[in-house]
Amino acid sequence: MIVMSDDRYNVVDMAGTRVDDDHLLSMYVDNELDAERTIALISRLRSEPVLRARLSAMETNDALIKKVYSQLETAVPEHLAPMVTATNITILGTARRWQRWASVAVAASLATAMALVVTVNQTDVFNPMTMDAQLAQALERSPSRAQGWDPLGDNREFRSVLTFPAADGRWCREFLLAQSESHWRGVACRDNGEWVNQVVGSEVFLEQETQYRPAGAGDAEQVARFIDETATDVALGPQQEAALISAGW
Amino acid sequence: MASLTRQQRQDLIEELPRLKRFCLSLTSDPTDADDLLQITVERLLEKGMPEDAHVAKWSHRVCRNLWIDEIRSRDVRSRYAQSESAVEGAGTTSANTDESVQLDRVSAAMERLPPEQRAALVQVAVEGCSYAEAAALLEVPIGTIMSRVARARKALAEDLEWNAEREA
Numbered sequence: 326m327i328v329m330s331d332d333r334y335n336v337v338d339m340a341g342t343r344v345d346d347d348h349l350l351s352m353y354v355d356n357e358l359d360a361e362r363t364i365a366l367i368s369r370l371r372s373e374p375v376l377r378a379r380l381s382a383m384e385t386n387d388a389l390i391k392k393v394y395s396q397l398e399t400a401v402p403e404h405l406a407p408m409v410t411a412t413n414i415t416i417l418g419t420a421r422r423w424q425r426w427a428s429v430a431v432a433a434s435l436a437t438a439m440a441l442v443v444t445v446n447q448t449d450v451f452n453p454m455t456m457d458a459q460l461a462q463a464l465e466r467s468p469s470r471a472q473g474w475d476p477l478g479d480n481r482e483f484r485s486v487l488t489f490p491a492a493d494g495r496w497c498r499e500f501l502l503a504q505s506e507s508h509w510r511g512v513a514c515r516d517n518g519e520w521v522n523q524v525v526g527s528e529v530f531l532e533q534e535t536q537y538r539p540a541g542a543g544d545a546e547q548v549a550r551f552i553d554e555t556a557t558d559v560a561l562g563p564q565q566e567a568a569l570i571s572a573g574w
Numbered sequence: 575m576a577s578l579t580r581q582q583r584q585d586l587i588e589e590l591p592r593l594k595r596f597c598l599s600l601t602s603d604p605t606d607a608d609d610l611l612q613i614t615v616e617r618l619l620e621k622g623m624p625e626d627a628h629v630a631k632w633s634h635r636v637c638r639n640l641w642i643d644e645i646r647s648r649d650v651r652s653r654y655a656q657s658e659s660a661v662e663g664a665g666t667t668s669a670n671t672d673e674s675v676q677l678d679r680v681s682a683a684m685e686r687l688p689p690e691q692r693a694a695l696v697q698v699a700v701e702g703c704s705y706a707e708a709a710a711l712l713e714v715p716i717g718t719i720m721s722r723v724a725r726a727r728k729a730l731a732e733d734l735e736w737n738a739e740r741e742a
Contacts, residue, residue, distance in 0.1 A: 351724035355698055357705050382731050387699045389680040390730075394700045396677070397598055401590040402608055405615055409583050409590075471608030563605060 350380050354387065402472045456513070456522050464498055464513050464520045465574070469566055480504055487560040488569065489552070496574055497523070499552060512551055515574055524551040577622050585629035586618065592701065593633055596711075599696035600641045602685040613640055634711045641689070683733040691726035698723050 344352075352358045353366055370377050463483040467475055474482035486499040497514040502525075511525030561569065578586065593614065597607035614637040623632045684692055690712075697708040698719070705723075709716045 347728045348720060348724040351727050352720060354727075355705065355723065357720065379731075382735075383727050386680065386727065386730055386734065389677060390684065390695070390699055393677050393681045393684065394595065394598065394696065397604060399591065399595050399598065401594050401611070405590060405611065406587050409578075409587050409615060409619065469605065471605045471612075563603065 346376065346379070350376070350383055353380070354383055400472075456520060460502075460513075461520045464500065464515075466570060468563065468570065469498070474503060477502075486510075488566045489556045489560045491555045496569065497552075497555065512555075523555075578618065579625060582623060582625075582627075582629050586615070586633060589630050589633055590615075592630070593637060595696070595701065596634055596637060596693070597641075599693045599700070600638065600689055602689075602692065610637060610641055610644070631710060635713060638693075638712065679734055679737060680730070683730050683737070686733060687726050687729060691722045691729065694719050694722035695726040695730075 349358065349362065349366055353363065358366065370380060459477045459479075459481075460483065463475055463477060464485065467483065467485045469485040469487050472484075474484050477483045482503040484501045484503075486501060488496060488498050491497045491514055495514045495516060497512055498520075499510070499512050502509045502511065509525050512523045513520045514523055515521075590611070594607060594611050597610040597614070598604065601607045601610055614633065617636055617640060618633060621636075623629070684695075687695070693712060694708060697703045697711060698705065701708075703711065705716045705719045708723075709719045712719065714722075
């Protein structure tokens, strides 16, 4: 790259963009400076302690950024790879919650909302609409997350998906329940200190490790529709939710 | 419905870890990152991609566009800023080493960067991309990457310095 220097602190590149010291140092750190400017910068670094300190801070911050990202949860959710390889798959949009919040929710009152649910064909599984102490405790205390499960007893596992305010001021939580190969997605709302299931629908589950199939697309849609019609605001962020849980709702 | 070829599916699986980190760089929140990754994969499976498409570039573009759609439809940054200020004091008490405090500060400062600057900085400083590679992935000119990375580093340094002085 041909570069013209107009003074020692400012350089103009071929596109006419003024490149200041911050840009020079940044490009130097990234090994993106051409030889001419690298030599010029190294010469300045020898004689300018302030510039040297800025470079040092930049490199230190870069190292910290790498460390921050190395400590973040970068694992890919386990279900995604089999989802990609599956040739017979129905996408239900399990992460649709973003779009759910996109529009201002219809201000339908929960009081008028019917408890929609639930078709459980298997007679040997629990009724997912039943609220028991373990499920209530999980709803009360467990933070929402994108993966992983909390054991609930009766061979059930629980995961809270998100928390949102309903039109009537109650707090509601979307959650997943798993038992054996069956999954349910539901919404419970906190009513006078008690968690009450509002809707539960059967959910996509993993079959033979490689294929997903919808256990009841209609049920999953009902849950999504229920949230669309009752949520008044976007879902809480993790810190807001943590503060809410900590404060006892 | 378009579908992915067998090779594209394999390439996509191999790309998932990097795509996850890209999601993290855009959202700066693990839960949002998993959601973004999920809907990106869903979109790719639903819509497919041209047979000659570069899977990494295509998937990053889909991911970035989905995130742009998302942040247009909700004001994530202001909401997170509100929630941060609400629990900021409580969070710092759990940090018990200098390094963890430092990493918390850097993490918070990264969250405060504009998403496009954060994404560029992560591609270059964390993923080790050249400016040309980052420009191809983010679909902006190389000069834009250079500028975003430099401005991100400057803003980060000023943010950290300001907070250090405030706490001193």
